[in-house]
Amino acid sequence: MKMLQAGQRQREIAAMAARLMAEDGLDTGQAKRKAASIAGHGGRSQDVALPDNDLVEAALREYLRTFHADSHPQLLYALRSTAARWMETLEDFQPHLVGPVLNGSATRHSHVSLHLFADSAKEVEMALLDRQVAIRVGPPPQDRGRAQETIGFLAPSGPDADPVALLLTVYDRNALRISCSAGAHANDPSLHPVERAARANLSMVRQLLAQTAPAQAV
Numbered sequence: 449m450k451m452l453q454a455g456q457r458q459r460e461i462a463a464m465a466a467r468l469m470a471e472d473g474l475d476t477g478q479a480k481r482k483a484a485s486i487a488g489h490g491g492r493s494q495d496v497a498l499p500d501n502d503l504v505e506a507a508l509r510e511y512l513r514t515f516h517a518d519s520h521p522q523l524l525y526a527l528r529s530t531a532a533r534w535m536e537t538l539e540d541f542q543p544h545l546v547g548p549v550l551n552g553s554a555t556r557h558s559h560v561s562l563h564l565f566a567d568s569a570k571e572v573e574m575a576l577l578d579r580q581v582a583i584r585v586g587p588p589p590q591d592r593g594r595a596q597e598t599i600g601f602l603a604p605s606g607p608d609a610d611p612v613a614l615l616l617t618v619y620d621r622n623a624l625r626i627s628c629s630a631g632a633h634a635n636d637p638s639l640h641p642v643e644r645a646a647r648a649n650l651s652m653v654r655q656l657l658a659q660t661a662p663a664q665a666v
């Protein structure tokens with residue numbers, strides 16, 4: 449009984465965290481802690497274990513399908529189109545789309561996350577600077593082996609739309625041979641096969657755009 453109650457509380461926290469992420473732009477960790485606090489559990493492990501990220505991600509997709517059914521397909525299409533344009537621009541670096549924009553859990557607060565592969569991250573920097581892109585360079589994520597650095601910038605997305613934030617993580621070329629886990633959404637039957645992938649190259653993103661385009665974009 450206690451295990452059932454704990455599981456139910458985790459699902460409640462995940463659902464509340466999903467709303468906070470979609471509406472307020474909180475990241476996963478912030479949203480889980482705030483949701484636990486709002487729910488009266490204080491976010492402390494002795495009260496209830498916080499839901500894992502896969503459970504929150506699934507709750508977020510369900511929230512977006514339920515409460516943003518009219519606008520979310522258009523948002524995903526716009527973000528993926530921006531990703532495809534920059535993947536074409538940076539095609540020399542074997543770009544792959546990853547994260548929420550790929551797996552369908554992106555919100556209006558999300559950035560486009562690309563993995564690039566190069567002998568040196570400086571090559572990517574120079575390619576962007578040659579196109580007069582104002583970039584911000586940062587250290588690689590601590591949990592990403594073989595990552596060299598991150599590069600962030602804002603990209604125009606249309607005459608009447610706000611710029612889209614892009615975050616590039618640059619790896620050495622050999623890292624592309626290493627497989628990466630897609631997480632729990634890999635088994636979600638409601639997702640397109642490309643959305644269930646861990647990462648998607650340009651050809652896969654083009655396929656996804658062609659097969660999931662909302663009616664307004666056709």
